Amino acid sequence: MTQKKRIVSGMRPTGPLHLGNYHGALANWIRIQEAYDCFYFIADWHALTSDYEDPRMIEAHVRGMMLDWLSVGLSPEKSTLFIQSRIKEHAELFLILSMITPVPWLERNPTYKDQMVQIQNKDLSTFGFLGYPVLQAADIIMYKAFGVPVGMDQVPHVEITREIARRFNSLYGEIFPEPQAILTETSKILGTDRRKMSKSYNNAIYLSDSPKAIAATVTQMITDPQRARKSDPGNPDVCNVFTFHRIYTNPDKVAEIDATCRTAEIGCVECKKIMAQNLAQALAPVREKRAYYEQRPKLVHEIIESGCGRARGVAEKTMEEVRALIRIESRKT
Numbered sequence: 067m068t069q070k071k072r073i074v075s076g077m078r079p080t081g082p083l084h085l086g087n088y089h090g091a092l093a094n095w096i097r098i099q100e101a102y103d104c105f106y107f108i109a110d111w112h113a114l115t116s117d118y119e120d121p122r123m124i125e126a127h128v129r130g131m132m133l134d135w136l137s138v139g140l141s142p143e144k145s146t147l148f149i150q151s152r153i154k155e156h157a158e159l160f161l162i163l164s165m166i167t168p169v170p171w172l173e174r175n176p177t178y179k180d181q182m183v184q185i186q187n188k189d190l191s192t193f194g195f196l197g198y199p200v201l202q203a204a205d206i207i208m209y210k211a212f213g214v215p216v217g218m219d220q221v222p223h224v225e226i227t228r229e230i231a232r233r234f235n236s237l238y239g240e241i242f243p244e245p246q247a248i249l250t251e252t253s254k255i256l257g258t259d260r261r262k263m264s265k266s267y268n269n270a271i272y273l274s275d276s277p278k279a280i281a282a283t284v285t286q287m288i289t290d291p292q293r294a295r296k297s298d299p300g301n302p303d304v305c306n307v308f309t310f311h312r313i314y315t316n317p318d319k320v321a322e323i324d325a326t327c328r329t330a331e332i333g334c335v336e337c338k339k340i341m342a343q344n345l346a347q348a349l350a351p352v353r354e355k356r357a358y359y360e361q362r363p364k365l366v367h368e369i370i371e372s373g374c375g376r377a378r379g380v381a382e383k384t385m386e387e388v389r390a391l392i393r394i395e396s397r398k399t
């Protein structure tokens with residue numbers, strides 16, 4: 067049997083996962099579990115780079131994120147699911163990589179520059195925040211990943227990872243493959259207000275939402291802004307509710323809604339009701355699985371232990387190689 071190629075990706079535990087996270091990343095993570103040897107981790111140290119002033123919620127979010135992952139179909143049998151801070155080797159490799167990473171590589175990182183401008187309510191002028199991509203590089207090359215499934219905003223980080231890997235290899239010895247970013251076509255899911263779906267915009271539908279909560283949120287969705295009254299014909303092409311129908315409603319019904327919206331035969335209230343029902347139905351198995359795992363904290367604990375154990379095994383081996391190459395605390399000295 068040929069060895070499956072290794073994939074690594076992480077997610078910061080900043081809150082419950084919503085449909086934007088699902089369609090933007092998780093759906094792809096789930097899909098590629100069959101074809102690749104996937105290492106997925108909860109990047110709690112990364113959450114600390116921006117939430118260091120008030121880290122109290124991080125632990126609860128880690129637990130919630132693992133439940134979200136298991137309930138949507140990340141599988142502990144197929145993939146290695148773990149928590150970054152449980153593998154101390156990440157911190158050691160981060161330290162070593164920080165020695166060889168020129169500061170200008172970090173200062174010119176577009177994601178860093180964007181966030182420094184956009185995030186105004188937190189003081190991000192820290193060493194850790196600037197060094198974020200070095201920690202991310204450690205996360206990735208620790209497992210000698212071939213690919214990193216990420217969104218567009220993370221491509222610069224994978225690029226810096228490649229540069230750091232190259233630099234390590236040329237200084238000490240060729241042990242790290244240069245990982246490539248794996249970008250996937252994802253369906254753009256907008257929030258209720260038609261902005262990007264985000265917890266901080268308060269416009270999200272969560273994977274763990276009850277049918278009631280879903281119905282309430284869908285009621286608030288902005289539809290075709292030109293359609294003020296039910297008697298006005300609507301345009302599904304510009305309507306976010308319709309985008310959701312395309313994903314969650316059967317094609318015949320989608321065609322019917324498309325036609326009857328344009329002739330003003332169907333109103334937005336009814337249209338939303340149908341969508342909310344279909345969405346709630348699609349999420350029913352996710353809610354069921356979540357309840358299953360919520361009732362079995364011991365099982366979840368074991369899943370985390372076993373995932374961390376597997377990750378640690380690989381990380382320890384990598385670090386032995388690294389220590390031998392840099393001649394610090396290596397077993398050979």
Ligand code: TRP
Nearest residue numbers: 074075076077078109112202205
């Ligand atoms: N920086 C990523 C994000 O904000 C999270 C992350 C941390 C990550 N380490 C990683 C992603 C390693 C891929 C690989 O989304």
Ligand code: SF4
Nearest residue numbers: 300305307327334337
């Ligand atoms: Fe959108 Fe449906 Fe209203 Fe048409 S009827 S504008 S598709 S919500």
